[in-house]
Amino acid sequence: MSHTRNATHLSYRADGGGAVTLRAALLVIGTLLLQLGFITSYLGAFHHPTPHRVDLDVVAPTAQLRDRTAHQLDGLSGSPLDAHPVSDEAKATRRIKHRETDAALIVNPSGRTDRLLVAGAAGNSLAQATEQVVTAAERSAGRTVAATDIVPASSGDSRSLSSFYLVIGWCVGGYLCAAILAISAGARPASPRRAVIRLAVLALYSVLAGLGGAIIVGPVLGALPGSFPALWGLGALTVFAVGAATLALQALFGVLGIGLAILLVVVLGNPSSGGPYPYPLLPAFWRHIGPYLPPGAGTWTSRSIAYFQGNAVTWPLLVLAGWAVVGTLLTLLASAIRTRVHPDSPELLNPPAGRPRV
Structure with a gap:
């Protein structure tokens, strides 16, 4: 009986060694690390998207107003925007369409409502985040903003994904x-x-x-x-x-x-x-x-x-x-x-x- 148990134990050890070699064990450990890396990377990147230095052109009739507005937007807590004074709306529009900037704020000195030009095709989430940041900044200054998507995604690509x-x-x-x-x-x-x-x-x-x-x-x-x-x-x-x-x-x-x-x-x-x-x-x-x-x-x-x-x-x-x-x-x-x-x-x-x- 003892001889039979010993033979069975040796057989299990032999089968186990053949089924899971040291090389296989190392590969399984590597797979586990890769899986954990997958979870960490995706959650790390996506769990809390926050705007950081979004390129924003600022257009206004005078250089003084452009510079002052850009400086105020640059100084927002957390640096969500990277604002640049631009001479006119046509130039800002061209820069958006050439992917040189993400959005443009067109300041209206004679009224309380400004315009925000965005490009939804470059990423709908970015356009929305930019609008939210600019809207909050304008609200704190007693102003409002109306957003216009000048490069929208196609109807078959509604989220630009x-x-x-x-x-x-x-x-x-x-x-x-x-x-x-x-x-x-x-x-x-x-x-x-x-x-x-x-x-x-x-x-x-x-x-x-x-x-x-x-x-x-x-x-x-x-x-x-x-x-x-x-x-x-x-x-x-x-x-x-x-x-x-x-x-x-x-x-x-x-x-x-x-x-x-x-x-x-x-x-x-x-x-x-x-x-x-x-x-x-x-x-x-x-x-x-x-x-x-x-x-x-x-x-x-x-x-x-x-x-x-x-x-x-x-x-x-x-x-x-x-x-x-x-x-x-x-x-x-x-x-x-x-x-x-x-x-x-x-x-x-x-x-x-x-x-x-x-």
Whole structure:
């Protein structure tokens, strides 16, 4: 009987060791940390949106009135506004449409009601928050304000969130495609040839994914206006940028690279993208990292294409291109170094039977 119990105990230990290896346990712990990071990042970014230095142009008939009003708005508690004197309404309107400022206050010296120009297409939550802050400031001065949305979102994009969801879909497709390509034959590309093939497949996938997203958001659903070819190109670049970065991380860190890609794109990138809450409403950490991550760069660009005639897209496009170029170079470099370090690796010379060569 004792011999039977000992054999059963050894069998359980053997089965448990095979089911949960040390490597698997570490990956599970990493997943837990990633999950907690997800919760922390989203709640940290979204639980208390507060305006911070929202760009506001101030227009008035005299320089003295412009300067005095801008100074008063700049001095509001908590610095919700960053006010700039502007000579005339036409210039302020142009600056809003070129995404150089967020809103404009048109002061009426002969009456008690001023006008506030906003751009709902740049983020409905930002337009509402700006109106609330300016309304409160005007009320304290015994004045009122009437808001006018000079760049409204389309009827199919009432909350100005279609750009955000479109870009998030492209980003998810990018890292999932890269993960599948890597897992199909080991997370680290065994040779430069395999790395090139994976990048080529990713490029083809990116073109198709960009086209599909542009078709769905435009002709199918009518959620976003703007240039169809421009949205298609943005989609292809976004998908490839995220996919190339994921391939690079996998080439450098193996399966851990998938988790790192999710950390950058999903855990940090999504809440800092400026989608649900534009940058001036986000806490400092997310406000500062958002423009440098693919979801933020893509969301800004897609809104500019849809509503602002493609203005102010140079920097975000450079960010996406940087992710694509650096990801591609690191993927090729890591595979070349591995080939040099392990030139006689059986996987390089003769991959296991049945394993895809991609």
